[in-house]
Every structure is written in C-alpha cells, then in structure tokens.
Amino acid sequence: MAEEVKLLKTWSSPFGLRAFWILKLKGVQFDFVDEDLSNKSPLLLQSNPVYKKVPVLIHNGKPISESLVILEYVDETWKQNPLLPEDPYERARARFWAKFGEDKVLVSIWNAFIKQGKEQEEAIGLAIETLKFLEEELKGKRFFGGEKIGLADLALGWLANLIGVFEEVIGVKLIEKERFPLLSAWMQEFAEAPVIKESWPPHEKLVTKFRAIREPYVAAAAQPK
Structure with missing residues (x-):
C-alpha cells in the first residue's frame, strides 16, 4: 500500500x-x-x-x-539524501545551530522588527551580535551542513528570504555584505538552490503581510506613556 x-x-x-x-x-x-x-x-x-x-x-x-x-x-x-551527518558530534552541532537559530537568531531579529526608537536600536545591535556567531560558523564552509544543504541550513533558511522582507519594512539593513560576507554568500546560494528557489512565497505579498503584522506594534509605541 x-x-x-x-x-x-x-x-x-x-x-x-x-x-x-x-x-x-x-x-x-x-x-x-x-x-x-x-x-x-x-x-x-x-x-x-x-x-x-x-x-x-x-x-x-x-x-x-x-x-x-x-x-x-x-x-x-526516509534515509535517502541524509540531512544530518553520520558522526554523532557533527549531528549534535547541526542540532545546536538549528536550535540557536530558533532561540536566538529568530527572537533577536523579530525584536528588531517590532521595536521602535531607542528600543529598536538596541534590538538591532543585539541581532547583529547574534548573527556574528553564524558568520563565524560558516568559515571554511559552503553551507552550515558543509558542502551540501543540511538540517541546520533548512532550519536557518528563512533568513535567505525574510531578512529582505524585514529590512524593506523597517528600512534598516541588518545583513550587509561588508559585515557578513560569508552569511550573505550563504543566503544567496541557499536561496538559488533549485528546490528552495521554486518554493519562495511572493516577495511583495510577504511585505504587505508583515507590514500589517507590524502596524499594531508601531501604533502601541506611539501611544503616550
């Protein structure tokens, strides 16, 4: 069956x-x-x-x-085309970076996206410090999984798309090539991989959606305290 x-x-x-x-x-x-x-x-x-x-x-x-x-x-x-390495230590590292992306990268960038004024400046600074760990991890590697896309790449793959959306909405560049050359190169290569490229949601539709999501935070920050 x-x-x-x-x-x-x-x-x-x-x-x-x-x-x-x-x-x-x-x-x-x-x-x-x-x-x-x-x-x-x-x-x-x-x-x-x-x-x-x-x-x-x-x-x-x-x-x-x-x-x-x-x-x-x-x-x-499904054992074909394994996304986690066979070596237990490398498997643990892949899981670590997937979890780091969830607990640290995503949270820090989301805070930079929804905060306003001085709080946003602080959140952007924290997000940039968090992203530096990813830049360091990519030294000598094409992907977080090595020479091919691995589990950590899939876990962090939203960066290759949503970062551009967030940057457009808030008008701030979070990942600059000069500061993050390896991360920028990874984002481009990951985004252009055939399976990945054909599945991205429409950019403008995402911008509209996340602008609407951010509006209540902007409105709340504008209220007198």
Whole structure:
C-alpha cells in the first residue's frame, strides 16, 4: 500500500517551508494543504490539538508537529539524501545551530522588527551580535551542513528570504555584505538552490503581510506613556 504523506502549512510560514523543503529534497511524494489560520480546519485542530498551529506532517494517519521535530522525523524515516551527518558530534552541532537559530537568531531579529526608537536600536545591535556567531560558523564552509544543504541550513533558511522582507519594512539593513560576507554568500546560494528557489512565497505579498503584522506594534509605541 502506498504511503500517505500530507503537510499542513500556510503560504507565508517559514516553519512550514522547512518541512516542504526537506520532503522535496528527499524526493518524498506528498500532498500539502495551505491552512487559513483565521478559520482552522478540523484536520488541523485534530492533528495538533496542543498548539493548533502549522506545520503538521501527517504520515500514514499519524501527525507530527513542530517544524524542527518534523525535519528530524523525515530525515530518519526516509534515509535517502541524509540531512544530518553520520558522526554523532557533527549531528549534535547541526542540532545546536538549528536550535540557536530558533532561540536566538529568530527572537533577536523579530525584536528588531517590532521595536521602535531607542528600543529598536538596541534590538538591532543585539541581532547583529547574534548573527556574528553564524558568520563565524560558516568559515571554511559552503553551507552550515558543509558542502551540501543540511538540517541546520533548512532550519536557518528563512533568513535567505525574510531578512529582505524585514529590512524593506523597517528600512534598516541588518545583513550587509561588508559585515557578513560569508552569511550573505550563504543566503544567496541557499536561496538559488533549485528546490528552495521554486518554493519562495511572493516577495511583495510577504511585505504587505508583515507590514500589517507590524502596524499594531508601531501604533502601541506611539501611544503616550
């Protein structure tokens, strides 16, 4: 009997893109559903009753939630084109950088995106300091996974797209080639990889979406205190 693989995601979610990318890179046949999070489907609510969020991977009727968990599940289930290295130490390092991207990089850049005035300046400074760790990690490497895209690249891949969106919305350059030559080169090469390139959401549509997301933060900062 053929395997049934379904991915619940949204068109704009960087977390859903991770799951989409790994399935494509593995050559796994799957269906996907772009969920409307303002009107969540019964399938989503049933599949992820704890968080009620996307992405959710459903494999032969069994749901798996959380994008980093999905990445490892897919890598372990479909052995072709492995995304994690065989060496235990290198596997641990890949997991470390994936988690660092989640806990430090994403949080610091999001704060730079939503803050205003002096608080934004401080948040941008912290984001730049955080990004320096990624620049250092890329020394002597083409990708975080070495010579080919690995799990950490997929976990950090949103940088290659959303950074440009955030920079356009806030009018501040966060990743300059002069300061981050290796990270800039990685972003370009990752973004142009065939499976990655063909799946990016429309840039202008993302800009419109994130402008709308940011507006309440701007409005709140403008209120007298």
